Amino acid sequence: MIKKVILAISIVINIVLAVILAINIRGAADKLKFVYVDQDTLDPSSLRMYLDMENYGTAASISRPIRGGAKIEEVDKDYYLLGEYADVLFLKELFEETGNAATIDACDKRLKEIVEELPEYSAIFEKIRWSVDQALGE
Amino acid sequence: MKCYSCGGEVSLTDKTCPYCGRSLTETANYRKDKEAYEKRSEKAKGRLAKAVSSNVPIVISAVVMVLLIIGVSVAVYVKENAYHFRGDAMRKEAKNNYIEYSKTIRDYLDAGDYTGFYAFKEYHNIAEFEEPYEDLKLLWDMTRKYALLVSDVEEAVLHGPEARWYRPEDDVANVRRSIDGFYNEYAYKLSEINADSYGAYMHDMKKKADAILKVYLRLDGEKLEEFLNSSMNKKEAYLEEVILHD
Numbered sequence: 001m002i003k004k005v006i007l008a009i010s011i012v013i014n015i016v017l018a019v020i021l022a023i024n025i026r027g028a029a030d031k032l033k034f035v036y037v038d039q040d041t042l043d044p045s046s047l048r049m050y051l052d053m054e055n056y057g058t059a060a061s062i063s064r065p066i067r068g069g070a071k072i073e074e075v076d077k078d079y080y081l082l083g084e085y086a087d088v089l090f091l092k093e094l095f096e097e098t099g100n101a102a103t104i105d106a107c108d109k110r111l112k113e114i115v116e117e118l119p120e121y122s123a124i125f126e127k128i129r130w131s132v133d134q135a136l137g138e
Numbered sequence: 139m140k141c142y143s144c145g146g147e148v149s150l151t152d153k154t155c156p157y158c159g160r161s162l163t164e165t166a167n168y169r170k171d172k173e174a175y176e177k178r179s180e181k182a183k184g185r186l187a188k189a190v191s192s193n194v195p196i197v198i199s200a201v202v203m204v205l206l207i208i209g210v211s212v213a214v215y216v217k218e219n220a221y222h223f224r225g226d227a228m229r230k231e232a233k234n235n236y237i238e239y240s241k242t243i244r245d246y247l248d249a250g251d252y253t254g255f256y257a258f259k260e261y262h263n264i265a266e267f268e269e270p271y272e273d274l275k276l277l278w279d280m281t282r283k284y285a286l287l288v289s290d291v292e293e294a295v296l297h298g299p300e301a302r303w304y305r306p307e308d309d310v311a312n313v314r315r316s317i318d319g320f321y322n323e324y325a326y327k328l329s330e331i332n333a334d335s336y337g338a339y340m341h342d343m344k345k346k347a348d349a350i351l352k353v354y355l356r357l358d359g360e361k362l363e364e365f366l367n368s369s370m371n372k373k374e375a376y377l378e379e380v381i382l383h384d
């Protein structure tokens with residue numbers, strides 16, 4: 001009788017351990033995926049929040065890793081592209097001031113690509129352009 | 139032992155002498171005890187086998203439990219250290235792709251896109267503190283300060299028409315700190331920058347920083363010099379005026 005109780009308890013413990021193991025294996029596999037540079041700095045929920053708050057400068061700096069080659073999950077791509085748009089537009093003014101002609105062309109090309117890729121966000125692009133104009137004092 | 143009748147060598151288990159055929163009564167007790175011991179031994183073996191078989195499921199369950207505990211420990215360790223494993227793997231990859239990555243870095247630098255260089259180096263976990271990227275060390279120190287300056291100015295000045303902006307004074311203080319950080323670093327390391335193989339890029343980086351301050355913070359020429367030499371409070375008062383339109 002005691003042996004049966006011990007066996008039953010050990011089976012229950014094993015089932016619990018198996019569930020914990022499965023959860024941890026999945027968590028470890030997710031963390032090992034080479035998708036983001038660093039989940040802490042490329043956090044889609046933060047980015048969405050800053051876009052909602054119309055804080056385009058913060059969205060721009062959060063999105064910057066994609067200019068270094070970071071890959072983005074398809075589901076979050078639009079948000080990062082909006083951030084990248086703000087970043088590139090901000091930097092383009094800087095290159096115009098310092099006269100990097102080839103880089104200005106590259107910025108224009110990238111800005112155009114992003115706008116063409118996200119036609120449904122024209123209102124937000126307009127707001128981003130407005131924010132840059134305001135920052136320039138225009 | 140020897141047979142009492144013929145003196146032949148006999149075993150304790152023999153019932154009769156193999157040489158003379160005499161019945162060996164003197165070993166009868168031994169044989170009887172032996173049979174009794176054998177029977178008891180068989181019974182004991184049977185009991186043992188029964189006990190073992192009844193414990194097998196518990197033993198198996200215990201072994202499975204130990205394996206699961208080891209598995210959970212390993213999985214938790216990997217999960218907690220995944221960032222480092224990933225970082226190490228990318229750093230190794232960066233070493234293996236040195237030629238390709240160096241070319242990309244040059245492209246970023248030649249374009250004057252130092253924040254792009256910053257993002258590229260961060261993403262690929264390029265280690266400037268070890269071979270073969272050691273020559274990037276000073277450039278990287280300056281680039282970090284420059285990227286922070288760009289980010290802080292960007293965060294402080296780019297707000298939409300209906301922006302909700304909490305604690306703008308923090309953004310102003312960040313801009314002041316990052317401006318001080320970059321320009322102080324540049325002034326402090328100027329002789330090293332002049333001697334560095336990437337020195338030209340760092341001087342260009344300073345020009346870019348000047349341009350950011352001119353374009354977005356209306357600081358140019360003498361005004362910039364005056365700003366850089368003013369007190370912390372004066373700097374923040376000026377930045378509040380420009381950024382917050384106070």
